[in-house]
Amino acid sequence: MDPSSVALLASGNSLGAYIPAMHLHTFLKGKGIETEIHVLENLYHAEIRDKIRITKKAFHSDFNIARMGHKLAKPIDSSLDEEAVQTLLNRWKEAKITCFAVFTGFWIPILMRYEKVADNPVDIQLIRMDAIDTPSFKVHKQLYPRFNNVWFYDPSKLSPYSYLNSNEEEPLPYHCRSGRILIHGGGWGIGTYKDTVSELREIGYALDVIVYDSSEVEENDGITRYYGTKVSWDPWSRDEQGQHTFPPMIHYVREDGILHEYPLQDYFEYIQLMRNYAAIISKPGGSTLNDSLAFSIPFIMLEPFGDHELHNAAYWESCGFGIRFTEWKNQGYSRHLLVEICRRLLEQRSTINHFGRITYAAKNNSYV
Template identity: 75%
Template sequence: MNSSSVTLLASGNSLGAYIPAMHLYTYLQSKGVGTEVHVLENLYHEEVRHKIRFTKQAFHADFSFARMGHKLAKPVDSSLDEVAVERLLNRWKGSGVSRFAVFTGFWLPILERYKAAVGGRLDIRLIRLDAWDTPSFKVHKQLYPSYDNVWFYEPSKLSPGSYIASNEAEPLPYAQRAGRILIHGGGWGIGTYAGTISELRKLGHGLDVIVYDPSEVAEDDGFTRYFGTEASWDPWRRDTQGRHTFPPMIRYIREDGVLREFPLGDYSAYTSLMRNCAAVISKPGGATLNDSLSFGIPFVMLEPFGDHELHNAAYWESCGFGIRFAEWEAQGFSEHHLEGICRRLLEHRSKINHFGRIIYAAENSSYV
């Protein structure tokens, strides 16, 4: 790896710190930029990784417990396998790695060690896809100010300057979309999303629901579709070619109480749902804000998870790119209002560029 290559530092603990990294990886690869993804959990002790799945299940089952866990976030130093960390640092040093895009603050102590070891100029950009500190950055407030913090959603500007996607395909005009509503609870399937499904089903809306667990799949009604990710997939695992991958998607259909699974191949099955939907309903996570902007999707926002998502909701609402679920409900679930939001998103999206095109596919760089 040479100095023009980019190392993307992600985390599987939150798909919000993984999926955008994978989008940037895919985009840069298509532009001929040498790129590699590292997932923090690969540096954890094995027993710590085993606990993550159980924590996800607990957070999914109880949103109040998830919010409490969010408040107790702390540095991950005790979870790290020192041998694995040293091996990675030596590999970077030997390869002359100097350019990083960092999607979670939990990488910062490791980067501090690397900076001390190489003593040279490094291009390290902290990718901030929220309008406020997430827990991973909040616990490292003493470190991150010395880095190049790339805030996508600067509250004082109310005008996102770029987006991250796997390509630069233009969003579909609203009238050309299938008109279905996409509902999900983020990578951990948390929040109040499940409570919206029955109400919208009664109104006859076509719904595409991303479930966390197949037990959430209801009997087929002809207009509600259910999807999920392959249960055995973990973000920190690599494929047979040694690469990290997008989560493989599955469609579920339950008929006469029998659940059937239909593998959908690569992640384009999910991006196709986003590209064609009339709105997305979810908690206001940063990665979903990015999806909203990338694909021109009106964002109907549910109860936030933590202070950063509270700020995300206020920011997106102020930009005119989203509406809170309670307000949309008070408006009688107005499609006309969604179309207006989409128009504003598409207008803004037409004025900005892909982050990778602005920063990495060009020859400019800055250093810390």
Template identity: 70%
Template sequence: MNSSSVTLLASGNSLGAYIPAMHLHTYLQGRGVGSDVHVLENVYHEEVRDKIRATKKAFHADFSVARMGHKLARPVDTSLNEEAVLRLLEDWMRAGVTRFAVFTGFWLPILERYKAAAGKPLDIRLIRLDAWDTPSFKVHKQLYPGYDNVWFYVPSELSPGAYIASDEAEPLPYGQRAGRILIHGGGWGIGTYAETIRELRGLGRRLDVIVYDPSEVEEDDGVTRYFGTDASWDPWSRDAQGRHTFPPMVRYVREQGVLREYPLRDYSAYTDLMRDCSAIISKPGGATLNDSLSFGIPFVMLEPFGDHELHNSAYWESCGFGIRFAEWQARNFSEHLLEGICTRLLEQRSKIKHFGRITYAAENSSYV
């Protein structure tokens, strides 16, 4: 790696701080800009990583537990393996790393150490894909003002200025889409999405459901499709070439009680589902706002998880890019309403550029 490369600092604790980093990595690699992804959990103690898996299951099982856990967020200092941190800092020093895009605030104490050791200007951008502080940044309020905070969604400006995706493909016009609705509970499978699935299935709507666990897959009805992440994958693992990857996705089909799995060819097959859907239903996480904008998908928003998602929901609704599920329900699940939202999204999307193009591909650096 050289000084013009970009080091992307992600987290596997939340796919919202992992998938956008992987999209940016893919985009930059495709345009000849060197990039490397680091996942915070790889500098954790192993027992902490094991605990994350257990916590995810608990949060998935009970949304009230998830909300309480959100309120108890703390800095991750005690989770860090000092030897692993020192190896990482030495690797950066040896490689002369100077450019960072940071997708979670929990990296900030490590970056503070690198800034002190580097002794030269560094280009460090904090990627803020929410309209309010997420827990990872909130716990480091004393640190993040000293960095270049790149807010994608500024409440006083109802027009997002950029998006992040693996490419710059244009969204499909609404009339050319398959008319299916994509439903998920975010990377941890949390929220009120399960009740929503039952209601919409009862109305005969065509759904693509992203399940957290295969046990959620219902008997095949010829209309509802189920997808999920391969259970053996976690975000802090690397492939045989030592690289981080998008989650391997599978399609699930349950027939006469027997569950079968059909691996998708790659992650782009999943983004094709998003590109082709008429709406996405989920809690209002920042990465899903980005999906909504990137692919021009009307966002039907479920109950938010934490203050940042409450602000996200209010912002997206104010922009005219989404609607709360209860409101859509009250409007008889109007297709015409979704089409109007899509029109506004496509209009905004036509005015903006990919974050990687305007920031890194253009070699437009600022320093801290």
């Protein structure tokens, strides 16, 4: 099937279903392949999008609420604006779109509707970046087997299938890195990540902390750095050219109680920071597994959010690509251990290819 145009179906509800899509979008654009990202929330009624922002704050404030909400996932039919859905289906049909890369299972019923009206056979690939079903796929467990499910982390194979990044830049050798550790709570800033900051500062680690809210930024100590996403940005928003974008990142510095904001030039400046990290500390979300593999960064895993993250942690640990925070602490926050984990990641990374090259670019040599 001609991969000269690919629709990437993402979600703003989780950056784990948005950032990988943006990486693939950027990579394919660089190969001359036309792509367009569609964010599910743009098909929602406006009041539903407003509720997402409220839910996000509640989940950030209380990890127990987040875990409870995770268990209540259900199909999104009642959230959809039928007029917006029909407009999109008509647009795909008119443009003769046949190739889809799907990053959240909530798109499945919409795609089944498109299959019925499309003039040509449709190639739908469900991109599975967790070791088991996430809630969006679990609610459509009876539907998704009929599609091509691309499992990046098949638990029966302790060797990841592929990775996603905006380019194919090689990871830095460990001894060339800054030695700093990245700490974050995923796109919604949830979990126990904040508890590790003071603990690691006391033993001498230099940290980069992704905050959910600028109020979390502490007084500048000359070592710890704070970053965050521009408050007004949402994954379902578009720029002046009508395009979806990577999160606009800001470097925060608080001095004498005054908060200063220094916007990063672009998301690739943040990626260059990431390439230099000695480790990532976060909950084991699928997108963070991808960061760990794509940049060969040892993953120190905090308490998981949901069953899929529990399985992600077990998988990454079994592969030798990460360690649970409690175990790393028991081993004296070992730097040598991180070096060994990085070595295994670098070995694995050297044996696999970028997903975009495997699936799309390689199908049409004129784009490679």
